[in-house]
Amino acid sequence: MRRYGRTAVYGVLLGLATAAVAEAVRPRGGTSLLLDWDEVRRNAGSRLDNATLDRAALEAAARGYRSLADKLEKPLLNFVGPLPKGATMPAFQALDREGWLDLNLGILRRVVDPVLETGRMPNSLIVEVGRAGVNRYVAYMLAFLARRVLGQYDPQLLGAEPIGGEGLYLVETNVAEWRLRASLPDDDLRRWLILHEMTHAWQFAAHPWLRPHMEESMKRLIETVTSKGPAVTRFAAFAGVLPAQWKVMRQVQGTMSAVEGYSNLVMNRLGSKLLPGFDQLERAYRERSSGKSALEVLIWKLTGLDLKLQQYQRGEAFCQAVFEKHGLAVLNRVWDGPDSMPTLNELGNPEAWYRRTTGTRPPTPRSVS
Numbered sequence: 001m002r003r004y005g006r007t008a009v010y011g012v013l014l015g016l017a018t019a020a021v022a023e024a025v026r027p028r029g030g031t032s033l034l035l036d037w038d039e040v041r042r043n044a045g046s047r048l049d050n051a052t053l054d055r056a057a058l059e060a061a062a063r064g065y066r067s068l069a070d071k072l073e074k075p076l077l078n079f080v081g082p083l084p085k086g087a088t089m090p091a092f093q094a095l096d097r098e099g100w101l102d103l104n105l106g107i108l109r110r111v112v113d114p115v116l117e118t119g120r121m122p123n124s125l126i127v128e129v130g131r132a133g134v135n136r137y138v139a140y141m142l143a144f145l146a147r148r149v150l151g152q153y154d155p156q157l158l159g160a161e162p163i164g165g166e167g168l169y170l171v172e173t174n175v176a177e178w179r180l181r182a183s184l185p186d187d188d189l190r191r192w193l194i195l196h197e198m199t200h201a202w203q204f205a206a207h208p209w210l211r212p213h214m215e216e217s218m219k220r221l222i223e224t225v226t227s228k229g230p231a232v233t234r235f236a237a238f239a240g241v242l243p244a245q246w247k248v249m250r251q252v253q254g255t256m257s258a259v260e261g262y263s264n265l266v267m268n269r270l271g272s273k274l275l276p277g278f279d280q281l282e283r284a285y286r287e288r289s290s291g292k293s294a295l296e297v298l299i300w301k302l303t304g305l306d307l308k309l310q311q312y313q314r315g316e317a318f319c320q321a322v323f324e325k326h327g328l329a330v331l332n333r334v335w336d337g338p339d340s341m342p343t344l345n346e347l348g349n350p351e352a353w354y355r356r357t358t359g360t361r362p363p364t365p366r367s368v369s
Contacts, residue, residue: 036135037109043139044101048146050173053096061172065092068187069168069194072274076198079270080206081332087205089198094172097146103169104142107154114222150174151193153200157215166204168197182284185277192281195274196267203259207335217252253311255341258334261315265323265331314347321350333357 045051069092077083095103154167170193179189204210272278289309322331333340336357346353354360 034134035112035138037105039132039135040139040142041101041105043136044143044146045098047140047143048097048101050177051096051098053094053173058094058096058099058172061094061170062092065094065170065190065194068191069198072191072194072198075270075274076195076202076266080199080202080266080328083202083206084208089201089205090166090168092168092170092194092197095169096173097171100149100152100169100171101142101146103152103154103167104145108138110157111218111222146171148174150178151197153197153204155200155204155211155214157211157218166201168194168201170194170197178284178288182288184281184284188275188277189281191275192267192271192278195271196263199263199266200259203262203335209337210335213338214252214255217248217255220248221252250344251338251341254344254347255338257311257315257344257347258319258341259315260312261317261319262331262334264312264316265319269323318342318347318350318353322354325350326354330354330358 069089073089083089149171151170152167154169156166170190175189175193178184179186268278268282271281275281319331334342340357342350342353346356
């Protein structure tokens with residue numbers, strides 16, 4: 001009798017489960033995107049403390065950034081090389097955390113919206129649950145970064161033509177908090193960060209091939225996801241495991257590693273000459289990078305940010321090695337064009353990059369008689 005009772009219970013549970021699944025996948029009319037930007041914005045904004053600064057304070061901070069940048073531009077260009085005729089650096093702007101969030105939501109949408117449009121799903125409960133999870137993940141990641149990012153250069157990749165909205169930014173809230181927490185020299189800290197971001201602006205302004213090269217790589221990745229094909233292929237494309245995607249992603253990673261590594265090299269080499277408080281700044285930055293809490297370490301691992309950081313550290317080590325052995329004129333060969341950028345393998349073997357880009361053969365080992 002107990003067996004029959006248990007079977008009946010299992011039957012009821014199975015029936016309920018079947019009904020629940022049927023209800024979860026039942027079409028409700030229309031289609032949905034797998035990401036709700038308005039919900040992401042609300043979720044991320046609600047996680048920010050000290051989210052906004054007074055407009056007057058931001059304008060005053062921006063004026064200070066621009067004054068410092070004006071004085072740094074000449075020594076920077078003397079070090080890295082001149083800008084082409086007619087090219088200029090964008091003016092610095094000051095952001096609070098909410099401003100950084102809105103800026104980067106716009107950047108994300110330029111890249112992600114085409115993918116979302118092709119991935120529309122029929123409305124159902126399970127789609128709603130999945131979208132809610134994606135919304136929370138993206139919002140949490142953005143809120144986490146909004147509390148940490150100090151500066152940013154936006155080259156307006158995939159931006160609407162004509163290009164002209166490039167931006168240089170410091171997140172004043174985060175800069176000011178770090179300065180107080182680490183007792184850092186005020187102007188030297190901002191000069192140091194400005195050097196890094198201005199180097200990024202120089203990279204794109206002085207080398208017109210860089211923006212279209214990056215855009216073309218991004219478009220190729222987007223096309224692998226948005227192009228029609230068998231369901232299995234499209235699923236693999238969304239998962240990012242297609243061989244064609246890996247090839248492009250490795251190229252992009254090599255380029256971005258060189259871009260970031262070069263900026264760090266300039267920030268440190270030039271900063272050590274121009275900034276009295278440089279040693280203190282560098283020491284504080286190393287402590288900030290290594291002194292993460294257990295929760296922060298988990299977040300960096302779950303979001304893949306730790307892998308990005310490792311890649312950029314490889315880029316900095318590559319630039320440092322080439323600079324020390326061959327000088328800046330040789331390192332600047334990375335800006336000759338896409339083929340001059342280091343591959344991922346060359347990041348760990350700078351001499352292989354040097355031989356490839358200069359046509360130099362490796363030394364022949366001497367025979368021992």
